[in-house]
Each structure stands twice: as structure tokens, then as C-alpha cells.
Amino acid sequence: xSEFDTSLPSVRNIQNFIQEKxxxxxxxVTDDLIVGKIVWQDVNCICLxxxxxxxxxxWRQAIVFIKPKP
Amino acid sequence: xSEFDTSLPSVRNIQNFIQEKxxxxxxxVTDDLIVGKIVWQDVNCICLxxxxxxxxxxWRQAIVFIKPKP
Amino acid sequence: xSEFDTSLPSVRNIQNFIQEKxxxxxxxVTDDLIVGKIVWQDVNCICLxxxxxxxxxxWRQAIVFIKPKP
Amino acid sequence: xSEFDTSLPSVRNIQNFIQEKxxxxxxxVTDDLIVGKIVWQDVNCICLxxxxxxxxxxWRQAIVFIKPKP
Amino acid sequence: xSEFDTSLPSVRNIQNFIQEKxxxxxxxVTDDLIVGKIVWQDVNCICLxxxxxxxxxxWRQAIVFIKPKP
Amino acid sequence: xSEFDTSLPSVRNIQNFIQEKxxxxxxxVTDDLIVGKIVWQDVNCICLxxxxxxxxxxWRQAIVFIKPKP
Numbered sequence: 022x023s024e025f026d027t028s029l030p031s032v033r034n035i036q037n038f039i040q041e042k043x044x045x046x047x048x049x050v051t052d053d054l055i056v057g058k059i060v061w062q063d064v065n066c067i068c069l070x071x072x073x074x075x076x077x078x079x080w081r082q083a084i085v086f087i088k089p090k091p
Numbered sequence: 092x093s094e095f096d097t098s099l100p101s102v103r104n105i106q107n108f109i110q111e112k113x114x115x116x117x118x119x120v121t122d123d124l125i126v127g128k129i130v131w132q133d134v135n136c137i138c139l140x141x142x143x144x145x146x147x148x149x150w151r152q153a154i155v156f157i158k159p160k161p
Numbered sequence: 162x163s164e165f166d167t168s169l170p171s172v173r174n175i176q177n178f179i180q181e182k183x184x185x186x187x188x189x190v191t192d193d194l195i196v197g198k199i200v201w202q203d204v205n206c207i208c209l210x211x212x213x214x215x216x217x218x219x220w221r222q223a224i225v226f227i228k229p230k231p
Numbered sequence: 232x233s234e235f236d237t238s239l240p241s242v243r244n245i246q247n248f249i250q251e252k253x254x255x256x257x258x259x260v261t262d263d264l265i266v267g268k269i270v271w272q273d274v275n276c277i278c279l280x281x282x283x284x285x286x287x288x289x290w291r292q293a294i295v296f297i298k299p300k301p
Numbered sequence: 302x303s304e305f306d307t308s309l310p311s312v313r314n315i316q317n318f319i320q321e322k323x324x325x326x327x328x329x330v331t332d333d334l335i336v337g338k339i340v341w342q343d344v345n346c347i348c349l350x351x352x353x354x355x356x357x358x359x360w361r362q363a364i365v366f367i368k369p370k371p
Numbered sequence: 372x373s374e375f376d377t378s379l380p381s382v383r384n385i386q387n388f389i390q391e392k393x394x395x396x397x398x399x400v401t402d403d404l405i406v407g408k409i410v411w412q413d414v415n416c417i418c419l420x421x422x423x424x425x426x427x428x429x430w431r432q433a434i435v436f437i438k439p440k441p
Contacts, residue, residue: 091353208240
């Protein structure tokens with residue numbers, strides 16, 4: 022389980038991606054790379070919205086890395 | 092272990108999928124993609140019912156993402 | 162670590178499989194699918210008995226899903 | 232982390248394998264299957280001795296299942 | 302979840318890599334090897350900056366090993 | 372997270388490998404096998420020194436087994 026404290030850099034960075042509507046790449050343990058805008062996060066999950074406005078609720082345990090699109 | 096607090100977006104979203112009988116796709120760490128309607132969730136598992144009314148009890152630790160079918 | 166509270170649906174369902182001697186399929190993180198009857202569960206493991214009355218003690222952390230055989 | 236309480240079936244079963252010097256198969260998350268006699272267990276690890284009296288200290292987190300050799 | 306106590310060798314070593322701007326290799330559970338300079342760490346994540354000054358926020362749970370480049 | 376209590380066999384064994392400068396094989400979840408001498412351990416990591424005196428900081432969560440070289 023992740024710690025979910027809004028003063029942590031990891032939590033704040035994601036909060037910034039949400040506010041600034043940054044497009045991000047999310048690499049998953051299955052080696053999938055999904056792309057979209059993060060719309061919310063909680064202690065268990067991060068929700069990504071793709072180009073077709075379809076949400077994907079990603080479990081934090083399955084995340085390998087997040088990269089903001091340059 | 093996941094946190095199971097019904098005020099969390101991740102828990103509420105799944106609760107909505109149950110109530111609205113949304114069909115969802117569940118991606119698993121084994122790269123399997125299973126499709127069905129969620130019938131219950133608890134702190135350990137999510138139970139999916141397929142088209143033949145057969146249940147699959149999925150461990151939360153094995154979930155990568157959930158996508159409601161558009 | 163799983164929560165092991167007998168009032169949870171996930172724990173009760175497995176308890177029912179034990180009492181009713183249901184045959185189940187257990188999908189594991191290694192992609193193995195093992196078949197048998199569950200004979201006991203505790204907070205760490207689930208024990209499956211195959212057709213030759215050979216036990217397999219499966220770690221909960223390695224379980225992806227359980228499906229009762231129809 | 233596993234619970235390590237000697238009254239648990241999973242812990243007692245392994246204690247029996249140690250005392251009765253049962254040969255066991257250990258399936259690991261890397262899909263390796265190692266064979267030997269368990270010589271000790273603690274909350275983190277299980278130690279297996281092979282035919283050449285070489286020990287392997289296996290992390291519990293990496294165990295998928297244990298099967299006593301028939 | 303990792304322990305995040307700055308007196309631990311693992312946390313201090315990474316703190317040193319940050320201060321000395323060491324280039325490191327990070328091996329991930331997906332078998333990816335990413336190279337860069339660590340710019341921050343918290344209890345959940347480690348942030349790596351690549352040659353193009355692009356950040357990658359890596360989840361600790363997905364790290365296999367870190368090697369400073371010789 | 373592992374328990375890190377120096378009275379545990381798993382922690383003591385590694386402490387012995389450090390003191391006796393035993394060469395060990397470390398099998399990782401990515402199926403890598405790395406060889407070297409353990410130079411320190413803490414609750415999160417184990418540090419291995421290879422033949423070229425290059426350190427590798429291995430996350431405990433990624434360890435499958437340790438084998439002392441015979």
C-alpha cells in the first residue's frame with residue numbers, strides 16, 4: 022500500500038499533472054504503456070482519461086513509472 | 092492490502108459499476124483480460140459474473156486496471 | 162497480506178467451497194491453472210487437493226482468481 | 232508479509248515437513264521448481280536443502296505453492 | 302511499502318546519489334533498464350532525470366536494483 | 372516489507388555471509404542471477420559487490436532466493 026500524504030513529492034507531482042491536464046505515459050507491470058490525462062488519484066488507484074474520454078482505473082500496485090509527455 | 096473505505100473514489104466507482112450493472116474489462120497481472128459485471132467487492136476480492144452467469148473471484152492484488160465498457 | 166475475517170464475502174465463499182466440496186480452478190501469477198477441492202484456508206494459504214488426493218499449499222499472494230467449476 | 236503464528240495450518244504444515252524430513256517441491260514466481268527438504272522457516276524465508284546438502288534461502292514473497300512429494 | 306528512515310543505508314545511499322549527481326542504472330520488474338540522475342526520493346517513488354532533462358517517476362515497488370554507473 | 376530482527380535465521384544467515392565474505396548467488400524476480408559478496412543489508416535492501424568492486428543495491432521485494440556458492 023502506498024502512503025497518501027499530499028505533502029509527499031510523488032503525490033504532489035500527480036496532483037500537478039491533474040491540475041495542469043498534462044498528458045502522461047503510465048508503464049504497467051504487464052508492460053502495457055497507457056497514455057492519457059490523470060483525472061483523479063486516491064490511495065488505491067489513479068484514473069486516466071484517454072483521447073476518447075474513456076476512463077481507465079489503474080491500481081497503484083501495478084504502476085511501474087509515470088512520465089509526463091514532453 | 093487495499094484500503095476499503097467507501098468514501099474513496101476507487102471504491103465508490105466500483106460500487107457504481109455494481110449498482111448500474113456496467114460491463115467492465117478487468118486486466119490482470121497475468122495479462123488476462125476478463126469481461127463481465129461486478130457483483131460484489133470486499134477488501135480482498137472483486138467478483139465478476141460472465142455472460143454464462145459463472146462467477147470469477149478476482150484477488151485485488153492481481154488487478155492492473157478496470158475499464159467500463161463504453 | 163489478506164484480511165481474514167469470516168464475515169467477508171471472499172472468505173465466506175471459500176468456506177462454502179470447502180463445505181460443499183466444490184471443484185475449483187485456481188489461476189496463479191505464474192499463469193498455472195490448478196484444479197481441485199479446497200480443504201483448508203488460513204490467512205497465508207489455501208490448500209487444494211487434486212484427483213490423486215495430493216495436496217498443494219498455495220500462497221494467497223500468488224492467486225489471481227478462483228472459479229468454481231460449473 | 233506473512234503472518235507467522237505456529238497455530239496456523241500453513242505454518243504447522245511446514246513445521247511437519249521439517250520434522251518428518253519430507254521432500255517438497257517449491258514453485259516460485261520465476262516459474263522455477265526447486266526440490267529439497269525444508270530445514271528451517273521464519274517470517275521472511277524458507278530454507279531448502281538439496282540432494283548435495285546445498286542450502287537455498289527462499290523468500291516467502293516469491294513462493295507460489297509447496298507440494299510434498301508423494 | 303518501504304521504510305523511509307534517513308539513517309538506513311539504502312535511503313542514505315540514494316541521498317548520496319542525489320547530492321553527487323551520480324548517474325545510475327535502475328532495473329525494473331518489467332526488465333526495463335533506465336539510466337539517469339536521481340533528483341528526489343520519497344516513501345513511494347524515486348524520480349530519475351534523463352539526458353534530455355525528462356523526468357520519470359518510478360514506483361519503489363517496481364524497482365529490482367540500482368547500480369551507480371562506474 | 373520484511374521483518375528485520377537480527378535474531379531471525381534469515382537475517383542472521385545474511386549477516387554471516389557478510390562477515391565470512393561468502394560469495395552468493397541472488398535470483399531476482401526478473402529471472403536475473405547476480406553473483407557477488409553481500410556488503411550490507413537493511414530492512415529495504417541488500418547490497419552486493421561484484422568482482423570489479425561495483426555495488427548493486429538490490430530491493431528485498433525483488434529477491435526470489437539466495438544461495439551461498441559451494
